[in-house]
Amino acid sequence: MTRKRRSFTAEFKLEAASLVLDQDYSIPEASRSLAVGETVLRRWVKQLQQERSGCTPPGKALTPEQKRIQELEARVNRLEREKAILKKATALLMSDELERTS
Structure with a gap:
């Protein structure tokens, strides 16, 4: 029989890590x-500490500021890909136009 893996929202993770960092709970107490494992709570606490120091996490962010940064970075990446595609398309159209006029 397989056990279903639990998933937690970013808000829950933020609140759990805040218990340790802001309200002076110990990791075992929290x-x-x-009712979560100590290892996962340590990971959330470490991630929140990093986010508060300004590091953008590789996974889903916990804080609203880091979530916004991740959204903006994703948008910049998408726009840069679109720009590269448009540059290639323009170059192809220009080369076609030059061949026709020659």
Whole structure:
């Protein structure tokens, strides 16, 4: 019988990590009260510390500021890809036009 893997929202992770960082709970206390593993709570605490220091995480962000940064970075990447495609298309159209006029 397989166990279903639990998933947690970013808000829950933020609140859990905040218990440890802001409300002086120990990791074992917080993990028991929230019924989550100590290892995962340590990971969330570490991620929140990094986000508060300005580092953008590779995975889903916990803080609203980092979420916004990730959204903007994704948008910039998409726009840069579109720009590269348009440059290639323009170059192809220009070369076709030059061949026709020659």
